[in-house]
Structure formats: structure tokens, C-alpha cells
Amino acid sequence: MPDHKIALLGTGLMGAHMARNIAKVGFPLAVWNRSRSKAEPLAAVGATVHDTVADAVAGADIVISMLADGVVVGGLVTDAEVTGAMKPGALWIDMSSAKPEEARAQAAHLAGLGFAHLDAPVSGGTKGAEAATLAIMAGGEADAFAHATPVLEAMGRPVHVGPTGSGQLSKLANQAIVAVTIAAVAEAMLLVQKGGADPAAVRAALKGGFADSTILQQHGERMTEGNFVPGGLSKFQLKDLDNLLNESGQLGLTLPVAEMTRDRFADFVENMDGADKDHSGLYLELLKRNGMDA
Numbered sequence: 496m497p498d499h500k501i502a503l504l505g506t507g508l509m510g511a512h513m514a515r516n517i518a519k520v521g522f523p524l525a526v527w528n529r530s531r532s533k534a535e536p537l538a539a540v541g542a543t544v545h546d547t548v549a550d551a552v553a554g555a556d557i558v559i560s561m562l563a564d565g566v567v568v569g570g571l572v573t574d575a576e577v578t579g580a581m582k583p584g585a586l587w588i589d590m591s592s593a594k595p596e597e598a599r600a601q602a603a604h605l606a607g608l609g610f611a612h613l614d615a616p617v618s619g620g621t622k623g624a625e626a627a628t629l630a631i632m633a634g635g636e637a638d639a640f641a642h643a644t645p646v647l648e649a650m651g652r653p654v655h656v657g658p659t660g661s662g663q664l665s666k667l668a669n670q671a672i673v674a675v676t677i678a679a680v681a682e683a684m685l686l687v688q689k690g691g692a693d694p695a696a697v698r699a700a701l702k703g704g705f706a707d708s709t710i711l712q713q714h715g716e717r718m719t720e721g722n723f724v725p726g727g728l729s730k731f732q733l734k735d736l737d738n739l740l741n742e743s744g745q746l747g748l749t750l751p752v753a754e755m756t757r758d759r760f761a762d763f764v765e766n767m768d769g770a771d772k773d774h775s776g777l778y779l780e781l782l783k784r785n786g787m788d789a
Contacts, residue, residue, distance in 0.1 A: 497521040501646055502555035504548060504571065505591070506534045508725065509617070510561035512624035513590070513650050515540050517559075520649040527551035549580040557646055558587045564734060565593025565601075565663075572601045578608050586611040588643055590631070592670070592731065594738045595660035596745075598634065602659040611639040614659060616666035618673070619651065620726040622713075627651055632669070634661030667742055670735035673727075674756045674774070676710045681778040683711075684718045685785070694719040714775035721789060723776040730770040733760045 499522060503514045506528040518524045518540040526542045527550075528534040534544045545551040548571055552558050558581065560568045568589050571577050581587075587605055589598065589612070598614035605612045613635035623629045629651030633640050640655040647653035656665045683706075687697045698715050701707050717723065736757035743750050763769035763780040772779075779789055 497645075498523075499556040499646070500525065500554055501557050501559060502527070502552045503542075503559045503561065504528075504551060505561040505563075506537060507561070508621050508728075509624045511537065512621065513559075513561060513629075514542060516624075516627040517646060517649050518542055520646075522646060522649070525551045525553075525555060548574070549576050552577060552585075553580045554582055556582060556585055557643060558585060559646075560587070560589045560591055562591045563731075564591060565589075565597030567591070568593060569597055569601060572604055578605070578610070581610060583609060584611070586613065586639055586642060588613045588615050588633075588647075590615050590617055592616050592666055592735050592738070593663055595663040595667070595742055598663045599660045602635065611636065611642070612659065613639050613643055614662035615643070615647065615653065616662055617651065618666065618669045622726065623651065630654075630669070632656050632662045632665035634663065634665070635659050663738075664742065667735065667739040670732065671739055671750070671753050673710065674732060674736055674760065675752050676708060677714055677774055677777050678756050678759065678781075680708075680711050680715050681718055681775075681781045684715050684778065685781055688719060710775075714773075717773060717775040718778040723772040723779070725771060725773045727774045728770070729760060729764050729772050729774045729776055732774040733757065733764050736760060 501522045502525045504527050506526050514526055514537050524542040526534045526537050527545045527548050538544050562568050568591050602612035613633050615631050615633040617629040617631050619629040631647050631651050631653040633653055633655050634657055684694050688694050759780050769776050
């Protein structure tokens, strides 16, 4: 399998780390990014940097996209110049966060051209991407997943969760849990800090209990230290919550906690210059609600 050529499209905060881990395993790797400067450092680990998507995907057995959203990915999937450059029978794995309906549309279009498809979004943030410990939720045909498993394992822990669209549906469930947990942790950290307890000591005391989580330990620390350098961008958290509520609406479901949390992220992103801050920055929105300065 390491003889299989991989093309990775999108070498931003997540994609650059993912590319490095793919190269580390020994896969021949081509990369492309809209801003070439973000892809160029990957040449040092053996990747070939391309100026166009068509050049990057040419001859690749597996194409991986890690881009802003499903609209951007869909624009490439339906670009005849891109698909015309692809190797017959190639597999496209979209690891971006998108709507399940976008994943299904991508898969149907590619199938009509003779290509396979997986929707395989990830969770774990930049730390997980760097450490190759991402949770990878893959939707699509079982044969395509089996073919993709070696390269996916170079980036984390892949699980086949069902048919096309299931990966994106799983990511939406993940993002609902992440968002509402960030909101809960923010309230807990503000409570203990205002009440006079040591937030770091409280986090240590809760470690291993039912309330413990990666979000409590990592983002709770970010909140009390005021460190909102992005690992997971708030604008993408808002996008994921919008996608979640779009999907739940199509299923006839009301998700009140997710709706409230979405509105708070919208306020943070749109009115508090929070778009490019870490999603733990929702803590700042909570401070504003309480008439407190950061």
C-alpha cells in the first residue's frame, strides 16, 4: 500500500499535519493548497508541491481533501479538469466537515465517472492531527474503506460508521457534543474562578470522574489562561452547528441545546471578532453575558 500515490488537497492547520504523517509512513505524496506558501514546507518531508489541483491529483490512487466546507470540495469534485486528470478507478476521500447531503452528492457524481468515494471527517483538532491520533468517521462502501484503511491509519483511528453520508452525520453528532461541552465547561470554569477556587486544582480534582473530558482539561485551561490561539476555529464550529441544525430539521427533529449553543457561537463569531479564535473562546461570550471583562 505505501506504493500507492496519495494527493492531499488543503494543507492548513489540520491538513499540513495530516500530510506529514502520511509522508512519514512512506506514501508518495502530492500536495496542493490555495496559498502555495502553506504547502511548501511539506517538500522537506518528501511531498511534491503543485500549483494546480489537476496536477496534484494526476496519477494518484487516493485523493484526500481537507478543505473549508462541502461547497469548496464540491466545486473540485464537479470540475471536469480535476476529474479528467484523475487516475481511472481512483478513490476520493473527503475529510473536510460538510453536510451529509453534500457527501452523498459528491459520491454520486464521482461514481458516475468511475471513481470511489468516502466521507471521512475527523475529530481531535490540531493536537490529534499532529500526533496522528485523529478520530476518523468514515461513510461509504466497505470495499472503499478497506482500501483506504492503511492511509487513514497513518493519520489516526478510522472506523467505518455506515453508508455514504454517515461519516458526516457522525461528525455532526461529534460537533454537537463538543459545542455544548465547551459551553458547559465555560460556565463551570467561570463559576469556580468567581467563587474563589483554583480552576487548575478543580480540573485536577475532577480528572477521572464522570465530568472529566479532553475539553475540560484542555479547553478549561485555555479559558482560565485566556489562550484562544486557534486549534479549532470558532467560525468552523459555527458552520458545523449550522449543518447539524440543517440536518436535524430535515429529519423533523428539534435540538434545543444545540440551537442555543449555535446562537451563542454566532454572537461570538459575528459580533465579537471571534471567527478566527479557538472555539474555547466561547468563554469570552459568557464573560460578556455577565458584564465581565476578559
